[in-house]
Amino acid sequence: MSEEIKKLIIEYVKKEYLEEEDEQDVDENTPLISSGIVDSFSMVSLKMFLEKKFDIKIPDEKATTEAFDSVNNIMAILKEFNVS
């Protein structure tokens, strides 16, 4: 199940943030924010996607740039909401 969730998030990140001409690939360890793929302003789409998809509400204090910096980090947040 968690592999499927990871895949789902990776697919979302690629579709939402990468341009067609981008050569960059994304896996579960790829830095998202610190690499500049997702900037802190655009992170809101990712947060909203997770909240809608898994029917959760991630409080702002948990939605830090560090917590969203890779798919694996995001999985750790989801675990707290028993999504795995």
Added chain:
Amino acid sequence: MAYSNKAKDFYKDELNGMHKAGTFKEERFIESPQAANISVEYPVGSAAKEVLNFCANNYLGLSSHPEVVKAAHEGLDSRGYGMSSVRFICGTQDIHDELEKKLSEFLGTEATVLFASCMDANAGVFDVVLGKEDAMISDRLVHASIVDGMRLCKAQLYNYKHSNMDHLEEKLKETQDCRFRMIITDGVFSMDGDIAKLDKIVELGKKYDALVMVDDSHATGFMGKHGRGTHEHCGVLGEIDIITTTLGKALGGASGGCVSGPREIVDLCRQRARPYLFSNTVPPVIITAANKVIDLISKTTDRRDKLEENTKYFREKITAAGFDIKEGVHPIVPIMLYNAKLAQDMALDMYREGIYVIGFSFPVVAKGQARIRVQISAGHEKEHLDKAIAAFTKVGEKYKILGKSKKEIIEMYGY
């Protein structure tokens, strides 16, 4: 004083971190009026050096124009120095009303309200117009002041890939249930000098019943045939719901900004926009000078025409010299270098050659997108442009990047 060593060390470390990361912004002292030719003290304490300025937002060359300076003097003599008040207590003079009316006429809108800056206009407008049942759908590369303004507003925040109309349409479909939607964009994006696809945005706004808001700070006064802005350039004059813009760039370059649009929205800003309510009135000298600027650019398009010619000339020559630039028509000309250190080093060499330009790198632009941003002005003469091109060519030869592609520059210097 509770400013302990602990606090002092903490802030010092923050600053040291910036120095180490190369993100510390140093200020250079200019010892002359703002113009194409300026006198700069850099490093601090050294003798002033005469350089040509290619990094100001002085697009129309009006910052120190004699008629504008004269109008400022007249404002000082006839209406005084400061108003010691916000607008709604005792800070509105007849000249403020005159400027707001002139701006509306120039921009092609119903009404206008002045703010202390366009940063303030952007910080205030969203919270006035939208509530939690609404959605803001913004381009991802909008100016920081818009990002801050949206953060102060309770409406839901969506953003779309830069200038990607398919992605914008997806977001418009996603937000069909909201009460009001607003598409939010810069008219011209400040780092690349690229122009928003306002014709398509207006079309999508109509199709999905969404308001369109444009920050036209890098366009008002010179984009479009009469210089009215990006909406004129894109053929959608009169079809943008809300325009915010600045007096701090082409329109004399002092300070002040505005929200311009439907009367109800402008009136609500006067009642509820917090940066408007709690900031002092824009001082009389700026208002009388800005009134003169609008008169000058309404009477003739000579200055915006010269800017257009200068831009075309510089873009053609710098491309022919072998530089990799972002293509376009705007006086912002990004010379792409990709590597942050290369951009900084070349900017410093340019300064030594008597040309003042600035290198930009992450986090101001995306990683691997470092560049020198050149800004052309109507205040530049052909010989200024030629001198800058010659200096760029000399410095470009030193770093062996002339005629090199993006791939080749990155192979030589890395990201």
